[in-house]
Amino acid sequence: AQKVTQAQTEISVVEKEDVTLDCVYETRDTTYYLFWYKQPPSGELVFLIRRNSFDEQNEISGRYSWNFQKSTSSFNFTITASQVVDSAVYFCALSLKTSYDKVIFGPGTSLSVIP
Amino acid sequence: SQTIHQWPATLVQPVGSPLSLECTVEGTSNPNLYWYRQAAGRGLQLLFYSVGIGQISSEVPQNLSASRPQDRQFILSSKKLLLSDSGFYLCAWRSAGGPQTQYFGPGTRLLVL
Numbered sequence: 766a767q768k769v770t771q772a773q774t775e776i777s778v779v780e781k782e783d784v785t786l787d788c789v790y791e792t793r794d795t796t797y798y799l800f801w802y803k804q805p806p807s808g809e810l811v812f813l814i815r816r817n818s819f820d821e822q823n824e825i826s827g828r829y830s831w832n833f834q835k836s837t838s839s840f841n842f843t844i845t846a847s848q849v850v851d852s853a854v855y856f857c858a859l860s861l862k863t864s865y866d867k868v869i870f871g872p873g874t875s876l877s878v879i880p
Numbered sequence: 881s882q883t884i885h886q887w888p889a890t891l892v893q894p895v896g897s898p899l900s901l902e903c904t905v906e907g908t909s910n911p912n913l914y915w916y917r918q919a920a921g922r923g924l925q926l927l928f929y930s931v932g933i934g935q936i937s938s939e940v941p942q943n944l945s946a947s948r949p950q951d952r953q954f955i956l957s958s959k960k961l962l963l964s965d966s967g968f969y970l971c972a973w974r975s976a977g978g979p980q981t982q983y984f985g986p987g988t989r990l991l992v993l
Contacts, residue, residue, distance in 0.1 A: 798979045804922075808968055810984035817979065854922055865979050866912060866929045867939070873922035 767792045769859050769871035777877045778847050786842040786874045788857030794818075796862035799833065799840045804854040804873070816840065847878045882907035884985040886971050892991045899944075899958040901988050903971030906952065911973040913954040914982060915946055918968040930954060931976065966992045 768791040778784045790799065801813040814824065816833050824831045828845045844851050857871040883906045893899060905911050915927040926939045928946035936946050943962050947955045954971060971985040 800981065802984075808970075808987040808989070810970065810972075812981055812983060815979075815981050856922075856924070860979060862979065865974075866914070866931070866937070867926060868982060870924040875922070 767794075767859060767861060767869050769857050769869050771855075771857055771871040771874045773874045774872070775875045775877070777879060780849060780878055780880050781846050783843060783845050784847050784876065784878075786844075786855050786857075786876065788840045788842065788871060790838050790840065790857070790859045792859060792861060794861045794863060798860040798865075800856075800858040800860065800868070801831065801840075801842050802856045802858065804856065806853070810856070813842075844876075847876075849878050849880050852876060852878045882973070882983065884971060884973055884983060886969075886985040886988050888988060889986065890989045890991075892993060893961050894993055895963055896960050899956070899961050899965070899990070901956040901969055901971075901990075903954040903956075903985055904952055905973045908952070908973070908975065910951060910976050912976050913948065914972040914974075915954065915956050916970040916972065916984075918970060918987075920967070924970070927956070961992045963992050966990055 770789045797818045799816045802810045803813055804810050814831055821833050830843045832841045854873045854875045856873045859869045885904050887902055912931050914929045917925045917927055929937050930948040933948055944958050969988045972982040974980040974982045
C-alpha cells in the first residue's frame with residue numbers, strides 16, 4: 766500500500782531559525798513522483814517542488830532546500846533563516862506512475878514562525 | 881499562463897439544501913480536473929476527478945456528485961446537504977498525460993448549519 770507520513774504535526778520556530786520538515790513515503794512502485802505543497806492561512810495549496818524517483822539530486826531554491834533519499838524513503842524539506850511568511854501547513858505528496866490522478870497526501874505539518 | 885477559479889469563496893447553507901460549487905480553468909485545454917475536500921484538521925480527500933467532458937470518476941461514495949459540462953468547467957453538487965459536508969473544497973487541474981503537477985484553486989469554505 767502507498768502511504769505518506771509526516772510525523773511532525775506542529776512545529777514552532779523563532780524567526781531566522783532553520784527548520785526541517787520530515788516526509789517518509791511508502792510504495793513498492795519503482796516509478797513515482799514526490800511533491801511538496803504549502804498551504805498558507807488563505808487556504809490555497811501552492812506547489813513548491815516535484816521530484817521523480819530516478820532523480821535523487823538535492824535541490825535548492827532560495828531559502829528552500831529538499832533532500833531526497835531513496836534508501837530511507839524520505840523527502841525532507843528545509844527552510845533556512847525562516848520568516849514569518851513561511852508560517853503555513855506544508856504537505857508532502859506521492860504520485861504513482863500507475864495512477865497519476867490519485868495523489869496521496871500526507872497529513873501535513875503546521876509550521877509557525879514566531880517573530 | 882493558466883489560472884483556476886472557484887466560486888463562491890465562502891458559503892453557509894442549511895442542512896437539506898442543495899449545493900453547487902463551480903471551478904473553471906483558463907489558459908489550458910483538456911485538463912484533468914479534481915475535487916478535494918479538506919475537513920476539520922488538515923487531511924486532503926480526493927472526491928472526484930475527470931479526464932474529459934462528461935467523464936467522472938468517484939473516489940468516495942457520499943452525498944456529493946460532480947459534473948463536467950465543458951472542457952474547463954467542473955461542478956460539485958449535492959441535492960441535500962448534510963452537516964458532515966462542511967469543509968474546505970479545493971479544485972485542482974493538471975495537464976493530461978504523464979506525471980504533471982496538480983495546481984490548486986483558492987478553495988470554497990462551506991459551512992452547513
